[in-house]
Amino acid sequence: MGQIFEPPGGDGIESVELKSALEERYFAYALSTITQRALPDARDGLKPVHRRILYGMRLLRLDPNTAHKKCAKIVGDVMGDFHPHGDQAIYDALVRLSQDFAQRYPLVDGQGNFGNIDGDGPAAYRYTEARLTEVARLLLDGIDEDTVDFRPSYNGEKEEPVVLPAAFPNLLANGSQGIAVGMATSIPPHNAAELCDAALYLIGHREATSEQLVETFVQGPDFPTGGILVDSRASIVEAYRTGRGAFRVRARWAKEDLGRGTWTIVVTEIPYGVPKGRLIEKLAELLQEKKLPLLADVRDESAEDVRIVLEPRSRSVDPVILMESLFRLSELESRVSLNMNVLVGGQVPRVIGLAEALREWLDHRRTVLQRRSRYRLGQIERRLEILGGLLIVYLDLDEVIRIIREEDEAKPALMARFSLTEIQANAILDTRLRALRKLEEMELKREFTDLTAEKEGIESLLGSDALQWKTITGQIRQVKKTFGPETKIGRRRTTLENPPDTAGIDLTAALVEREPITVIVSAKGWIRALKGHVADLSGIAFKGDDSLKIAFPSETTAKVLVLASNGKVYTLDASKLPGGRGFGDPIRLMVDLDDGTEIVAALPYQPEGKLLIAGSDGRGFLAPADALVANTRKGKSILGLDGSATATVLVPANGDHVAVCNSDRLLLVFPASELPELSRGKGMRLQRCRTASLTDACVFAMAEGLPWRETGGVSRLANAGVLERWVGHRADVGALMTRSFPKFERFGK
Structure with a gap:
């Protein structure tokens, strides 16, 4: 990369290291994009293209009280004099400045089709017309009075303002969007009256924080399209403090x-x-x-x-x-x-908070006031110099007339005779005869007195920080009056409200159409959902040598809990299960099932219900169903297992007694109150299995009887009298079930 290749001879060819050339050119491009295109100036809130459009319209005398002019004329003048880019880019920027659904306080008053909130584009610029708004007039106010610096335009023929005087808090009032190189900006619109209140408070409390301003004055963004802000007060305050954040509308x-x-x-x-x-x-x-x-x-x-x-x-x-x-x-x-990344001082990109953004605007307004006052002071001093000469002349008009009539060079003679400056002598020589009347002398004396008083006032203003801030306070109060909450444009449109409490509402279920389904799980772990509650499952086909393992009725809005042999419980949404036309999909594709594990149980989730979970080693416990629900593919480790033990049972715990049986066909029934309730763990011994393993369990109401099924699928019910010999305590061995349960297959209906 850093190697220099010598070209094959030739005059005017310079060898450049590729790495340094790329760095230099990309740095120049990035700097240009950041400062001249994407980021707004913190003082007037404008990017160069917007500033040039407004200044170009000012030169065309498109004030708020004048007639509209064709946008083609505006775009052409701006492109030819200030902004050497595409005409469509300039027109797009002009259009956005006029859209009342994009700008909280539009800077351009458009006439014609300037697009709409539906997303339709504007008419071509040969059809539309525009002029400045009152907000734009405030931004440009005093620009001809040396309030801001100017720089040569791109071709050096004209001059353009570096920044506008900005008597309106445009940065925050209208906001800004932009993407630069390695950085971006996003500032939503705000209410101008609230910004003015915050700025007035800052004038009196210079060290006020963003938190104080948000708590007292700036409620939050105020969008031109209205809407409701549903963020918490704490998050809004934090966003304005750091200059970064987001708002939910x-x-x-x-x-x-x-x-x-x-x-x-x-x-x-x-x-x-x-x-x-x-x-x-x-x-x-x-x-x-x-x-x-x-x-x-x-x-x-x-x-x-x-x-x-x-x-x-x-x-x-x-x-x-x-x-x-x-x-x-x-x-x-x-x-x-919200990403308040702006050009501080017009040069340095930085993310700032609310208080610093307003301070930047206030400091700029003070600079504008000082420069404008000095400009006016210079005008007054020049006029006072002329008036001083004229008043001297009025004391001896006859001598002045004589000198003008008789002297070959009247100007030097006048200067010598009355001790005048060249400017005063020129003013005297340019005076008309009709102005030599007595009344005119009185007017000059009055003007001299008024200007002298104004000069003293300006000098006092420039010499006093308190007077300067008092003047700025008056200007801001006038802006607030123009755009106050009682005006149509100033009334807050976006309100702040707390969203409704939906904590107890299952919104996920609300997003799915509620329909009955039958969930089918095969022996090899494939799952599908048949439409409706299917009672006869004999005709269901399976892939290869696969067969039916679990089937239960449910609904599309429900959740399905699946127990794996390693003790983990996974959660599936019934609405996302594959349909019943095919063989379904492997559960392994829906969850992160560990290698070597298989699905041993599945059942519909019942909120606030209880479940019995147990392993082949005879240990288990009651668990609240809510504790088993997993929100990720990884599931939840619920049942702790030792050695070669595996999870075998996950059944609803609705009843007062528990029935368990093992591979030695030993049955034990004991009160459910003897079982602990846990969220996870190894649990306690349900049945002493010795060399056998726990195969099935059921929680039932003794008064209703124990439901079980024969190998042929026939449902049976064992009442309390039949179960008497098997009733014992938790962790007993139990008794053989050959006599009363000769063809036992499993518990349940």
Whole structure:
């Protein structure tokens, strides 16, 4: 990489190390992208393209009270004078500045088709017209009074502002988005009145923190499209403190009664940055794919305002659950990131918090005030110099007229006679005869007095920090009055609310259409779900020499608990099980099953229920079903096993007695109260098995009897009288079951 290759001779050819050349060129490209394209200036909140558009429109005299001009003219002038890039890129930036659904406080007043919230693009720039808004006028206010630095444009023919005076907190009010090299920025819009309040507090409390400003003044983002912010106060404060974070924004909706118990949901505001057309299309796709069982139809009835109508599947549907399912699956809820990465001082990219962002703006406003005052002071001093000369002349007009009439060089003569400067002499010579009347002299004296007083005021202002901040306070209060909460544009649109409490609601079940199924598990660990509750399973086919092992009725909204021979319990969603047309799929593909293990039991999960779990060594315990549910493919290790023992039993624990049997056909029945309840562990001995192994267990109600099945599949029931000889205590050996259970196959119906 670092080797230099000599070219085959020739004049004007320079050998350059490839590594250093690439580093140098990529560094220049990265720096250009960061400072000249992607990141906004912390002072005016603008990128170069936006700044050039606004300044170009200012030169075209497109003030808020003037007529609109064609966007083609604006784009052409900006491209030709300041921004040597594609015309479409400039027009796209201009369009976004005018969209009231993209900009909280639009900087451009557009006339014509500038796109819409559906995601449709604008008309071509030859059809649309634009002018500046009042917000843009505030950003440009005083730009002709030496308030900011200028630099030569790309061709050196004109000059462009490095930054705008920015009498409006544009960085946070309108936000910014951008992707640079190795960094990005994402600043959501905010409420201008709240920003002004926070800035006024900062003026009086310079060391105030972002936490204090958020707690008292800035509630959070205020999006042009409204919506509801559902983040906790703590997370919002932390985001503004660090300058990094994200906000969850939900659509605003309301239940609309149609009479006779029927109703619909009407969405009136959607999250910021989400095209309405794409949102409707996504909802329609989810509906078609049957992923929204609670929703029957979606309609877009929007005109100028957003109105999306959601029709429930039935009148018994809970609207909160319906909306929560939609928030999970669609862009009716979106995340808006916060990454306040800006150019501090117009040069250094840095992530800053809320307080520092406002301090950057306030410091800039102070610099603008000082420069503007010095500029005005210079104008006053020049005018006072001229007025001083004119007033001297008025004391002896006859002598002035004589000098002008008789002297060949009137200017030097006047300067010598009255001790005037060249500027004063020129002003006298340029004075018209009609201005020599007595009334004019009085006007000059009044003007001289007024300007002298103004000069003293400006000098006092420049010499006092307190007066400067007092002036800035007055300016900010005027901005707040213009964009206050009582105005249409200043009223907060995004509200902060706590989301509904859905802790006790199974939203996963709500996202699946509830249908009866029969779960089939084969001896080799293949699983499938047949539609409906199938009683006769004799006609079910299996792959090769595989056969039926477990079958039980369930529903698509349920969960299935699966016990492996190593004591781990896995959780499967019934809705994701393969259908019954084929042979199903191996459970091993759905969970991370350890090598050498096999499936020994499966049953539907019952919330708040209890289960009996046991191993071949005769140890086991009662476990709450909720403790067995695993949220990952790895499952949960529930039953501890020693040596060669394996897990064999996982059954519901509904009853007051436990029946266990082993491979020696010894049966033992004992009270369930003798068993401990654990979440995991080895448990306690259920039956003394000696050389045998535990094969089956059942928890039942003695009053109802013990259900069991013969080898032929016939269901039997053993009552308390029959079971009397087998009743004992936990850890007993039990008794042979040959006489009363001659053809015993397993417990259960």
